[in-house]
Amino acid sequence: MTHARLVPVRTPRSPEGVVILLHGGASRGEQVMVSPTQLSVLRMVPIARRIARAGRSRLAVHRLLNSHRGWDSRTTPVMDARWAIEQVRDQHGDLPVALVGHSLGGRAALLAGDDPHVRCVVALNPWVLPTDTVDLRGRRVLVVHGTDDRVALPSRSADFVRRLAAGTEVERVTIEGGRHAMLRHGRDFEEWATDFVVSTLLG
Template sequence: MTSHPTAFAPRTPVEPGPALDMSGPREHARAVVLLLPGGRATSVAPARRGLAHLRMVPFARAISWSTRGHEVAVWTLRYRVRGWNGDAQDPVRDARWALEEARRSHPGAPVVLVGHSMGGRVALRLAGEPGVVGVCALAPWIEAGEPAPRPGATIVIAHGDADRVTDPRSSAAYAARIGASFVPVPGETHTLLRRPVFWTRLVTAFVTTALQPAAHAR
């Protein structure tokens, strides 16, 4: 995602709160997977179930299937607004709220974050949060000077080399700087639609590995 001038429209007096689409146990799950959709650099328009949200649906279904029988809660976050919005970092605030909800509903459960584009940036920002054991960032939006997360979580960054929305070179350099794994995806664009089976397998394999033994304990 390329940078845009930081200009903000007035916010509405009462903004809707963030929301979660949930599958799996509602209480006392052994693990939680939180999916973080993309968005825009600047927008205070309410976030709805648009294309960015729908892009996460196949991943949510595949993760639910691959962890069936292991009491894993799979959540997709719906942000309050569509944009990152400069220093406001609106989606980071919303994702922190979701992590608090995970700790409240599923005390002690490890959390894996899976984010696309802006959601990938959010996931990387929260990699050092308590309880987060893994981050899978897909075509993330990486800016110059992006802070390195606190150590602890396993991190993989995957990026298509034909992406013209976010920069795969920035992802590769950031992964090298923080010691994360980087997976180049030949021929793939920002939409992740040219190699959907590859992406699904990458995400489900990462999630199940990051959650062992929690997701597979009997």
């Protein structure tokens, strides 16, 4: 049983699509719970609000709080993301889903993006490994990475994009001078994520 939580940002009566935002955050010991006030969680708040404003009454927007910090072999953020997709389907019905994640949340968004209900994935400064593989054919994928990220190497996200199968509609954008925390040029990250999600889910 997961201890993940969904935080509603906007829940219109009859949405046309659903957006789930996935935070990052490294581990802090064994199974340390996620705090709503930790910086990696708070970084997703302005992005969630901007998407909610842009989607108006047409998009339901939720932020996921993972079951615990970091990534281990027993419970990963990918499992939490799949749980969240099931929850929003129970709440909103069979609607197209967008996953938007930062850092480890970007990795989770990419690896959970093969869910059949996911229409698009946005990965912001994703922390990915050379061994990460996933079939995202039929989906739209956007990777946005700051050139000055020293935590999640931009070269690894570029390699991940190159490994995606033919049939995946993928775009990779670099933010000159952008760092991992997205504090510098934060509006650029927000704008790319928002425009991509709204154009995909709402046309």
